[in-house]
Amino acid sequence: SAVISQKPSRDICQRGTSLTIQCQVDSQVTMMFWYRQQPGQSLTLIATANQGSEATYESGFVIDKFPISRPNLTFSTLTVSNMSPEDSSIYLCSVEGGGSNEQFFGPGTRLTVL
Amino acid sequence: AQSVTQLGSHVSVSEGALVLLRCNYSSSVPPYLFWYVQYPNQGLQLLLKYTTGATLVKGINGFEAEFKKSETSFHLTKPSAHMSDAAEYFCAVSSSRSASKIIFGSGTRLSIRP
Secondary structure: OOOEEEEOOEEEEOOOOOEEEEEEEOOOOOEEEEEEEOOOOOEEEEEEEEOOOOOEEOOOOOOOOOOEEEEEOOEEEEEEOOOOHHHOEEEEEEEEOOOOOOEEEOOOEEEEEO | OEEEEEEOOEEEEEOOOOEEEEEEEEEOOOEEEEEEEEOOOOOEEEEEEEOOOOOEEEOHHHOEEEEEOOOOEEEEEEOOOOHHHOEEEEEEEEEOOOOOOOEEOOOEEEEEEO
16 A cells, blocks of 8 residues: 655644645555545545646636646645635545555645634 | 445444444446545545455454445444444445546444443
């Protein structure tokens, strides 16, 4: 299984600012995913990020709010832009695990917006 | 289209008792099925998965799940609960026909009584 790290592990931000979350994998992967987990809720997929192409966003998520970079096969960033308290969530990145579509998850970034 | 329904947002059992967490899925193609566990303040960890073949799948920490196509179910069990099993458990489904995203259920919080 892949080892995934995320930075920062948590942050407290002011309304209207932006935060960039980093996701680093210890092996090369084609597909990386970004999820949001609101307090007490399940995971909601924000977007799929493939190296060398634009990220594919799910319904309800837009690039202006959640720009994603994928510069190489081991790294990705998610920016949460112009934050509001409703953006307070855990943000998780994951990577594909093999032919059965399983995913391996990072430890998450706990974001609080005041 | 695929979906997952987890019955019971919160399950409480005594230490040493049987653990049963219920999951029903909907899928128009043969599914891949997963159970993930999330310990407090951590990311998700894969417990077990069903792809093809044997319908009784054994995972880590003594958990197992049985794929029942006729009932569209994939319930998670453990014969004897330990205090360390207290966590959030997510059932998830993916398509077996192509590389695709995972759809997560709403989650079940498992509490263990001493």
